[in-house]
């Protein structure tokens with residue numbers, strides 16, 4: 001313990017120089033910010049400490065978080081995972097491997113506070129051939145590692161990773177406009193055209209009765225209403241809700257085209273209006289090709305975006321001539 005504390009203190013001194021400017025609560029804290037105690041930095045609505053300089057078994061890593069008044073970070077929403085991965089990239093920690101909260105208790109995956117760990121997309125590692133957690137009784141702890149694109153993976157608890165700690169925020173600085181926006185009554189009034197189902201605040205048609213190539217799918221969506229088009233989920237919470245909806249409705253066996261292509265210029269993705277888009281983690285699924293870690297993995301042979309059943313409905317580049325079902329989007333009806 002003494003040795004560990006010394007190591008920690010020394011490392012903090014190193015970190016203070018190496019890490020980006022401290023962004024925890026200070027006199028000039030910007031508005032709409034999560035207020036965090038010393039050592040912890042605001043990452044979205046969480047206070048996070050990236051102990052990337054130490055590698056420990058899970059129990060020892062958890063104790064480091066406890067010694068800072070925190071706990072291993074519990075990732076409960078897709079947005080939290082998105083924010084944490086973005087912060088890992090910004091801090092140039094993409095080589096690191098982290099312990100996060102979550103363990104298998106013999107029946108289910110739970111956080112330390114006994115709440116269930118969210119399963120499936122866009123949280124857990126999934127190639128088109130294998131999906132985590134793998135239900136292997138020797139893999140009972142959750143990590144996010146560079147080789148899984150920082151999607152959640154079940155691993156042996158005695159592997160050595162860096163603890164990713166979380167502390168309860170001291171508070172939130174929120175501008176008044178934001179508070180009003182949060183209570184926007186218009187959300188309640190969203191109604192969708194027929195055949196379109198409301199998922200979050202988006203009107204989506206799950207076209208399971210027709211299949212075609214990506215180009216056919218694009219034209220088919222345009223034909224439904226004046227303003228309908230092939231759906232491109234740009235909000236990671238929408239991707240999560242689509243995943244949950246597909247499972248709730250028993251549609252998880254279908255493959256769907258969605259609205260993006262890199263056919264014009266390899267690696268440059270554009271939506272169906274031709275606008276260049278950037279697709280970050282955790283939208284992309286994992287690749288099963290050894291030379292690639294994440295999708296997109298098809299180079300010029302795969303230029304169209306799909307949510308496939310085998311691929312657990314993560315974003316994947318696929319052969320544009322494959323025949324899949326389609327997801328269309330339409331604007332809500334105006335009252």
Ligand SMILES: [Ca+2]
Nearest residue numbers: 299300302303
């Ligand atoms: Ca491509």
Ligand SMILES: [Ca+2]
Nearest residue numbers: 297298316317
């Ligand atoms: Ca692919």
